[in-house]
Amino acid sequence: MNTPRTFLIGAAAALLAAAALAQAPQLVTPPPLPTGPAAALAVPPPPAVPTSAYVLIDYSTGRVLAGQRAHDSMEPASITKLMTGYLVFAAIRDKRLRLDEEITISEHAWRSEGSRTFVKVGSRVPADVLIKGMIVQSGNDATIALAERVAGTEPAFVDMMNQQAARLGMKDTHFENSWGGPAPTHRSSAFDLAIMGQALIRDFPEDYKIYSLREFVWNGIRQQNRNGLLGKDPTVDGIKTGHTDSARYCLVSSAKRGGMRLIAVVLGSDSVKDREDASAALLNYGFTFYETLKLQEGNRAILKPHVWKSAEEFIAVGTSRDIYATVARGQGVGIEKNVTVNAKLTAPIAAGTTVGELTIKSGNEVVARAPLITLAPATESGFFAGMVDTVKLWLQ
Numbered sequence: 001m002n003t004p005r006t007f008l009i010g011a012a013a014a015l016l017a018a019a020a021l022a023q024a025p026q027l028v029t030p031p032p033l034p035t036g037p038a039a040a041l042a043v044p045p046p047p048a049v050p051t052s053a054y055v056l057i058d059y060s061t062g063r064v065l066a067g068q069r070a071h072d073s074m075e076p077a078s079i080t081k082l083m084t085g086y087l088v089f090a091a092i093r094d095k096r097l098r099l100d101e102e103i104t105i106s107e108h109a110w111r112s113e114g115s116r117t118f119v120k121v122g123s124r125v126p127a128d129v130l131i132k133g134m135i136v137q138s139g140n141d142a143t144i145a146l147a148e149r150v151a152g153t154e155p156a157f158v159d160m161m162n163q164q165a166a167r168l169g170m171k172d173t174h175f176e177n178s179w180g181g182p183a184p185t186h187r188s189s190a191f192d193l194a195i196m197g198q199a200l201i202r203d204f205p206e207d208y209k210i211y212s213l214r215e216f217v218w219n220g221i222r223q224q225n226r227n228g229l230l231g232k233d234p235t236v237d238g239i240k241t242g243h244t245d246s247a248r249y250c251l252v253s254s255a256k257r258g259g260m261r262l263i264a265v266v267l268g269s270d271s272v273k274d275r276e277d278a279s280a281a282l283l284n285y286g287f288t289f290y291e292t293l294k295l296q297e298g299n300r301a302i303l304k305p306h307v308w309k310s311a312e313e314f315i316a317v318g319t320s321r322d323i324y325a326t327v328a329r330g331q332g333v334g335i336e337k338n339v340t341v342n343a344k345l346t347a348p349i350a351a352g353t354t355v356g357e358l359t360i361k362s363g364n365e366v367v368a369r370a371p372l373i374t375l376a377p378a379t380e381s382g383f384f385a386g387m388v389d390t391v392k393l394w395l396q
Contacts, residue, residue: 049266053189058286059198062198065326066285070191074190079252082197083175084146088134102127103125105122106148109142114244115138117134133216134146138241140181154177174186180244194252194263235256235257237254239253247268251276253279260290260292294322295360298322305317311381337358339358341356348379351373357371
């Protein structure tokens with residue numbers, strides 16, 4: 001039986017314990033860390049860079065990551081030579097020109113103004129040397145000599161340049177010469193030149209390696225690459241500089257870090273330093289805040305839907321090429337793939353037939369789309385099997 005004294009002692013102890021508990025730090029369970037698209041690194045605005053117009057794109061997806069006056073009509077100067085190089089490489093690929101073939105230097109090529117590879121009129125120079133002279137030294141004489149060899153005359157070659165620009169979707173571009181000299185309608189845009197760089201790397205990956213050469217020697221003359229980023233950033237492997245008094249200083253640069261490649265175009269900078277600083281800042285911005293993910297391998301089955309009236313019950317479908325998406329860093333965990341296939345596929349179906357679509361979303365944003373194609377043909381079944389399927393289709 002508790003005495004009054006025992007009760008009072010117990011009550012006092014309880015009050016002391018409650019007071020101590022009130023003074024002790026309270027443990028709070030922290031909320032879980034966010035995941036999915038909400039956890040992505042916030043992407044700040046692009047840096048202010050010392051140039052008149054620019055664009056930054058991802059090579060694999062073509063996504064524009066930053067731009068300023070990207071579609072403005074501008075003088076491309078010697079960046080024009082990217083298209084000349086593209087058509088020269090196409091001629092080599094199609095066996096219309098050999099690297100070891102000697103090309104005669106015309107007076108028109110020899111008299112060219114500006115940057116020169118120092119080839120002599122009437123001399124015969126290997127195509128390989130002229131290509132390096134065009135790319136590394138930005139030689140106008142070498143460029144015109146190559147254009148004349150591929151198309152017969154420089155004007156005919158310029159027609160080829162404009163046709164290829166149209167095929168690549170370069171809507172802001174018109175060429176008047178092969179080397180980038182100022183002319184009333186010799187114009188392009190930062191965006192179009194990014195498309196040109198993307199096509200060059202994609203279609204001629206082996207030839208593209210020449211754009212990383214720091215120098216070459218011809219006739220005892222050492223000629224330096226004018227792209228200073230090649231010596232400052234080991235991830236930069238091209239592409240082309242340009243300069244005239246009216247165009248000022250221009251640069252198309254590309255860098256690859258890990259599995260991600262970016263292309264930056266700056267036009268109308270006031271100095272060599274400005275164009276290199278602008279390009280470096282844009283490339284660093286893109287690599288810091290974005291990532292490019294390979295989400296689907298080309299020519300690999302995504303699913304195998306049923307095919308009616310076919311000797312093969314199912315048919316493999318997939319994409320014709322690798323599918324990438326460029327997203328803010330951290331958004332990759334929230335990516336979803338959605339596949340739609342046309343209802344009631346019926347044989348015969350040829351390989352490569354579009355039968356649906358792959359859609360890739362990051363949060364509510366569609367970041368990539370691609371048609372689904374059949375990866376193999378579906379041939380017709382025999383008469384009786386076909387009749388069975390016909391009845392089943394009637395009953396549906």
